[in-house]
Amino acid sequence: MTTRLGRPPGAHDDTIARLLPAALRLFLEEGGGALTPTRLAAETGMSRATLYRNWPEREDLVALLLERATLPPGDVSRSDDWRRDLEAHMLSLAERLRAKPARAFFAACLSYGQRSERARQAAQDFINGILIGVSECIEAGIRAGELHGEAAHLTSLVAGPLMLRHVLLGQSVNDQEVRTDVRSFLHAAAPTPSRHDLRSKVDNR
Numbered sequence: 482m483t484t485r486l487g488r489p490p491g492a493h494d495d496t497i498a499r500l501l502p503a504a505l506r507l508f509l510e511e512g513g514g515a516l517t518p519t520r521l522a523a524e525t526g527m528s529r530a531t532l533y534r535n536w537p538e539r540e541d542l543v544a545l546l547l548e549r550a551t552l553p554p555g556d557v558s559r560s561d562d563w564r565r566d567l568e569a570h571m572l573s574l575a576e577r578l579r580a581k582p583a584r585a586f587f588a589a590c591l592s593y594g595q596r597s598e599r600a601r602q603a604a605q606d607f608i609n610g611i612l613i614g615v616s617e618c619i620e621a622g623i624r625a626g627e628l629h630g631e632a633a634h635l636t637s638l639v640a641g642p643l644m645l646r647h648v649l650l651g652q653s654v655n656d657q658e659v660r661t662d663v664r665s666f667l668h669a670a671a672p673t674p675s676r677h678d679l680r681s682k683v684d685n686r
Contacts (some may be wrong), residue, residue, distance in 0.1 A: 496659065500525055500542075501549060509545055509585045513593035513600065516542050540599050546605040547590070557582050557614060563621035567639070568663045570614035574640065575659045577611075587648040615640055629672050639666040 503524040507515040512629050518532040536542040557569045578584065587608075594604030608614070616636045622628035628635060642662045646652045 496531065502525065504542060504546060508589050512589060513539065513543055513596060540603060543600065544603050545595060547603055553659055563618050563625065564633060567618035568660060569613065570618055571639065571659050571663050572656055573642065574615060575643055575654050575656065584648055584651065612636055612640055635670060638670070639663060
């Protein structure tokens with residue numbers, strides 16, 4: 482039987498509710514290294530035995546933090562135009578990132594992801610979840626034959642500038658900058674017409 486990471490057996494909701502505020506504060510202020518049973522016991526008044534029993538590995542607790550703190554996708558209506566949807570999802574992403582403590586949480590995730598392969602995967606899963614709406618629009622563009630490349634790579638190209646400015650550099654981001662990022666991405670990612678296509682256009686004139 483496989484135990485789901487971050488959902489240890491016996492961890493009741495009241496136990497989780499008591500633990501999470503302190504764990505999140507330590508994670509944001511000091512990083513994943515601060516999430517030791519001794520430190521958490523001192524911060525919460527819980528016994529170390531309870532913490533060890535429910536979260537035997539630090540990564541189990543971080544996985545729970547990532548799961549509970551994941552910013553839900555914005556309420557973005559779908560259309561039949563993946564480009565329009567892409568801009569809407571990017572604007573929604575920017576709005577969610579502006580809500581605290583998103584910036585600090587992302588920075589902590591990036592730092593924590595350097596600790597181990599398991600930590601890196603947990604942080605990557607969290608980031609992928611945040612970008613799922615953007616990624617789905619990219620996949621729609623690929624299916625339509627209007628984008629070429631790997632969906633994950635193209636998603637990083639369109640969302641990268643926003644993440645860099647807001648999360649890593651701590652700069653404020655306005656909606657006009659997001660729209661400019663999307664237009665620049667669409668211009669750069671548009672398939673280049675082949676010589677045959679160009680000749681066909683000339684012949685059809």
